[in-house]
Each structure stands twice: as structure tokens, then as C-alpha cells.
Amino acid sequence: MSALQLKGVRKAYGGIVALDGAEFTIAGPGIYGLIGPNGAGKTTLFDAIAGTVTPDAGQVLMGGRDVTGWASHRMAAAGISRTFQECRVLLEETCLDNVLFAAQPKGLGATLSQVFTRSNRHRLQLHDEALRLLSLVRLEAYAHAPASVLSFGQRRLLEIVSTFISSPDVFLLDEPASGVNPSLLEVLMDFIQTMYAERPRVFLVVEHNMEFIMSLAQDIIVMHQGRVLERGTPAQVQASPQVLEAYLG
């Protein structure tokens, strides 16, 4: 049974077909790269997996279960954690609270009863882990500062770190390296590899920085015009004439 499988996923916005029968299977844990020229449908594909958009046709399967068209909060509960291309963090909350919020239970019953029990057990349990994650991306000094004081690159790191505190099965990272200072890229790469080494799960990474993704991922999926064009190791993909054609036109 595969961890994540897409079957003939199609999504059109008016006359523009963003996904045109995209298909691939991710068998198990690993760091997977998803690349392709602008407009290839990478972000729409993420949105279809994360439940932000409902595919017009096709299926999304997670661990063999059909999760097509599930709302994003339900997908999050089912074990999908994502970052956004445009980078989203809670600007008014501290970095620590940003991370802890990701781990907080979101069910109505638990939330309403916590209003009166005021139990902080869950937060205290995760406090040290949250600080450890922040220190891995060198944000520990900002733990108690609001996220609004961070630079764009640091916000990006905070967003990525926040997705790792909960324990999902599938991570979707949308252009994690964009906007991150070159000196922090190595920190980011180390961080993702550390997280993978600690608990191997499915990491699916959309990235335009070729150097970054080719050294991070072992398995690269190339998209073009809403379909999967090519798949293979970084070396295979880079040698493929089809891929070169798609990128260079």
C-alpha cells in the first residue's frame, strides 16, 4: 500500500487547465522533489493533496484511503502538513507560540473543555521540543519575540519548523528555499535532513532552486503542463532531453 498516490488528477480554472491527469505513486518514506517550469501545476497539485482545492476528476489516496476532496482541516487531521509558497505564519504570536499552535489539538470537545480546565499539560510537554526545533534553524533567540519582527527568510524557516512539531505522515513543502538567505540555505537543508533522519516520512518538496533540490531529494518528479513528464534520480532527470526541452522551450 502506497503512502501517497495520485490517479488522473484534473483541475481547471475556467479555460486554464492547471492539472491535466497528473499521476504518481509515492511508495514510502523518502525526500521527493517536485519540479517543473512556472505554470506546470505544482502548487495546484499541492492544493489538491492538502484539500485547498477539490479536483475536477481523479483521485488522491493516502495510505490506500481515498481522501479526494476532503477539506484541508480534515486533511491536516489525517496527517498532511504543508507550507505555503507565499509563506504564512501568525505574525502577532511569538515564534514559540507559532510552533506550539501547530501541535495544539483542534477538536471542538477538547478545545471547549480546555477553556474551563485550563490544562497546560500538552503545551508544557512540547515546550522543550519546540525550542529544540527553533534552535535547529537558529531562531531560539526569537522564541519569545512576535513573528512580525522576523525577516522573510526567517519567517519561512519558522513556517517550516512549525509543520514538524505535529506528527504528520506527509509533509508538503512549497518552495522552502525561496527568499531564504544563501547562508541559511545550508541550515535549512540540514534541518530537513535531520528531521528525515529522526523519523523517516514522506517529504514532498516543490523547489525552483535546482542545486538545492538535486542535493536534497533522491527521487525527482518533473511536471509540465499539468502532467508528470519524467521521474527519476537527480542524475537521470538532469540528463533527460524531455526535461531540458520543457525548461528551455
Place this chain on the structure above:
Amino acid sequence: MAVRRFLGWLLALSVTAALLSAPVWAAEHPYVLHMMVLICIYAIPAVGLNLMLGYSGLVSLGHMGFAGLGAYTAAVLMVDARWSFWSALAAGTVSAGLAGVLIGLICFRFRGHFFMIVTLAFGLLLHAIMNNWDAVTRGAAGFAGIPRPKPIAWGDTVIAFGQLPNFYYLALALTALVFALQYLVVRSNLGRILGAIRQDERLARSRGVNVLMYKTVVFSLGTALAGLGGVLHVSFLRVAAPASFTMLESINTVLIVIIGGAGFLVGPVLGAVVFVALPEGLRLANEWRLVIFGALLVLITLFAPSGLAGLLGRLWARLGAGSKEPGP
């Protein structure tokens, strides 16, 4: 730091003492006590709106329509069905909260300005029902003969709510209760979820928050508090009039929250104090109230966008400026 904490406790204690002893120091001026009851009556729905507007980013322009719904429900139950004040108070609160669930689910199909306009429409609709459903609400003439709570007998002591000081204590206790509820909600995981929805709905959703469900929860909580305030309102005046629950009153409640400081615990209370006391203190006619409030709103949005509570908070922080932790 320690000095500031001490001053904080001192301030809280003196405010509590002043509030509790009001019937004593204002014994010669029942008018002051009357005003303080009015402040409570405005503060309770404003706390509800603060949870929605200040903490969750949901601007409702029909808030007092729900106060009216609660008030008329309680009025009908007390006068026509002979319910006691206390059960009618609970029924009014719950019915406003349930109406909040139903109407909220419709309004949440819209976002931003469209959401505000739909809430405005529902506020007008509720007012139109109160104004025109003569058989039940007695129409525009108002619903007279609403009783005060029955006296409570405790051995030899009898607390009669016909007397202003006792009704004042009732209003104060309900306000304190509502304020405590606001505190509990805001400083909890629920408050964190609501804050996340206000700051970034898409992010909240991708973190597993069922945004529609939590918006409905807070809308219903806010409208229930509006209903509670409405019941207290009509029991105090002994008459329910549609004029108490117009669109203008809804907008006044928004002004109370914004001028007091949206998203601050004390915001709605400060706003209600200013709203009731300022025109009275200046001995101005009711028409001038809007002029003053308009001017105040302009000044606040220009110079203190976080309202009076934000302004006072900054002054308070300056008191201990020397001991403030340096930013990273």
C-alpha cells in the same frame, strides 16, 4: 517590575472596592447608580462583540438585533407564560445563541465586507420583526410590564430588585461573570484558535482548524451574550422597545468596542463607560452623543488605533520602561 505589579493589584483592588461600595458613596445620587447599571447593560453585549470583532475578526453590524431577540424572548416568557426572571434570563440567552448558530451559518458563506453587510441585514430583519409582529412583541409601542427579578429571601434578609442598589449588584455580578468568561475564552486554546483565524484563515485551516465550526462557536457565544445583555436591559427599564435594538444601537456597540479597544479584555468595558458617562457627564443631549462619538472615533483611528485600552496599556508599559526586557 515589582512596583508595576504592586500598582496593578492596587488599581484592581481599588476599582473593585469602588464598584462594590458604589451604593454607599453614591447614596445621595441615585442617578450615578442608574448610569452604572446602564454601563453594565452596554458592556455585556460589547464583551460578546469583542470576542467576535476583537479576537476573531468578525465584524457584525447586527449585534443588537440578537440582544433584542433575547430580550423579547424573555419578555414573552415572563409576561405571557409567567416564567421567573432567572429561567427567562437563561432562555433569552440561549435563544440568542441558537439564533447566532443559524444566522451565523448563513453569514459565514460571505467574507469581509460582504459578511458585514449580511449581518447588517439580519440585524434589520430582527428589528423589523420586533417592530411589526404586534401579536407577540406588541409592536412599535413597546412591550410594557416586564418585571424585575422576584425578591430573593435568605432567612430574614430579603433582596428586592425593585431597589436600585440591588439591581445594580445584579448587573455588576452579571458583568463580572461575562468578563470572567471572556478572560477564560481568550486565554485558552480556544482563544488561540480564534486568534489564528483572525490572523490567517488559510493557515489556520491547514493546521487542522475547522474554521466554519469555530466561527460559528464564537458567533453564537457573542450573540448569546448580546441576548443576556438584552434581557437585563428590558428588565431594568421594565419595558422592551424596538428602538433599543435598532441598527444604530448595533453600530454604537461596534463603536464601544473599537473606542474601548478591540481585542483587549477591558476594551468593551472602557468603551461602555465612555459611551454612557461622557455625554451624561457633559450634560449633552442624546443627539450630541453621536457627534462626540464620531469625532472620538476619528481621533482614535488617527492616534490610537488600538483604542483606549491600547493607549492606557502603552502608558502603563512606560511606567516600568526601565525594567522592560530588551527586544532581540
